[in-house]
C-alpha cells in the first residue's frame with residue numbers, strides 16, 4: 001500500500017539524516033547577517049513544527065530545542081523547501097485558519113540559510129523553554145486516564161480496529177473543557193473517536209467489569225457492549241455524549257475560548273471508543289495510548305453542536321458514493337442551514353482515493369462564504385480546521401461540498417491493483433472503503449460572534 005515514491009523519498013531522506021548539519025563544511029558564507037537558531041529559527045519551528053513534534057504529539061521525534069533541530073538540519077531544509085513539512089493540505093489562497101501551519105518563502109529561505117551557514121545556535125541560553133499543551137498554564141486542572149492493559153498489535157501486517165472503554169472515576173460531578181488524546185505508537189495509531197458515557201448516581205457499581213477492549217470484527221454492537229460491560233447494573237443504558245475527542249492523522253490538540261464548548265461529566269463515567277484504528281505492523285507491538293482530561297469549574301455557557309453531512313450524516317452524498325474502477329468521479333453534498341450559526345471548526349473527510357475537496361456556502365443574498373479548498377487531498381493529513389474568527393453562516397444558506405475521487409491506477413494511493421469498485425459500504429470505516437463527509441461544529445449565532453478570535 002506504501003507507494004513507491006515514498007520509498008524513494010525515504011532513502012533520499014535517510015541519506016540526509018546521516019549527513020545532518022555539517023559544521024565543518026560551512027564554507028559557504030553569505031554577506032548577510034548570520035542566521036541564528038535562538039533569534040530567527042526557533043520562533044518559526046515552534047510555531048509551525050513543535051505542535052506535532054513534541055513528546056505527546058503525533059510526530060515521531062521532537063523539534064523545539066537547538067540540538068533536536070540542528071541534528072536534522074539538512075533534512076529540515078529539504079522537507080521545508082519541498083513543502084513536505086509542515087503538512088498543510090488546505091489552499092492558503094482560498095481561506096485561512098487559526099491553526100494554519102504554512103511557511104512563507106522568506107521563512108523557508110531563512111531555514112536554508114541557517115543550515116548552509118552551519119546551524120549557528122545564537123543565544124540559546126536565553127531561549128524560553130518550549131511548553132507542550134499539557135504544560136501550558138491553561139488555568140485548568142487535568143487528569144490522565146489510562147487502561148491497565150496495553151493494546152496488542154500483532155506483527156501480521158493487518159489493520160486492527162478496537163472498541164474500548166476507559167473508565168473514569170472522579171470525586172464529584174464536574175465539567176469537562178476538553179479531552180486530549182496522547183498517541184503512543186505514533187506510526188501505528190491511525191484514527192480514534194471517543195464518546196463520553198455518564199453514569200447516573202448509583203447506576204453502576206463497578207466500571208472495571210468486562211473487558212477494557214475487544215477487537216471490532218463484524219460482531220454485533222450488542223455483543224460488544226456486553227463484552228465491555230457498558231450497561232447500568234439494571235441492564236439499561238447510560239447517557240452518551242458523542243465525539244468528545246477525535247484523532248486523525250496529523251490532528252493537533254486545541255481548545256475553544258472561555259465558556260465555549262465543554263460537557264458535564266459525572267463522578268462515574270467512561271470514554272467509549274467505538275473505533276480506534278491501528279495500521280498494519282510487521283512486528284508485534286504494544287500500545288499504551290492514553291487520554292488527558294481538562295476540567296472546568298463552570299458549565300459551558302455556549303455548548304458546541306455539530307452538523308455531520310455526507311456519509312452517515314444528515315444529508316446524502318449525490319450520487320450514491322460508489323466509484324467504479326478506472327474512473328475519476330465527482331460527488332456533491334448539499335445542505336440548507338436551518339438556523340443562524342457561527343462555525344468554529346470545519347472537518348473535511350475522505351479516504352485513500354480522495355483527490356480534491358471543496359466546500360463553501362451561498363447565502364440567501366447570493367454571496368459566497370468560502371469554507372475550504374484542498375487541491376491535493378492527502379489521506380495522511382486530516383485536520384480540524386478552525387477559522388481565525390468565528391464564522392457566521394445565516395439561516396437559509398446552502399452549503400455545497402464537492403469531492404473528486406480518482407479510482408484509476410494512476411492514483412498512487414489506490415489501495416487496489418488493478419482498481420476495484422470502491423464504495424461507502426454502509427459507512428464502513430475501513431480505509432480501503434471510501435467516505436465523503438463535512439463535519440461543521442457550530443454555536444447558534446450571537447451578535448458579535450464574528451469578532452471572537454479562535455487563535456491561541
Ligand code: HEC
Pocket residue numbers: 010013045048049050051052053058059060063072075076079080085086087101103250251380
Ligand atoms: C501536523 C503535524 C506536523 C507538523 C505541523 C509538522 N510535522 Fe514533521 N512530521 C509529522 C509526522 C507525523 C511525521 C512522520 C512521517 C510521516 O508520517 O510522514 C513527520 C516527519 C517529519 C520529518 C521526517 C521526514 C521523513 O520522511 O523522514 C521531518 C524532517 C519533519 N517532519 C520536519 C518538520 C518540520 C521542519 C516542520 C515544521 C516546519 C514539521 N515537520 C511540521 C508531523 C508534523
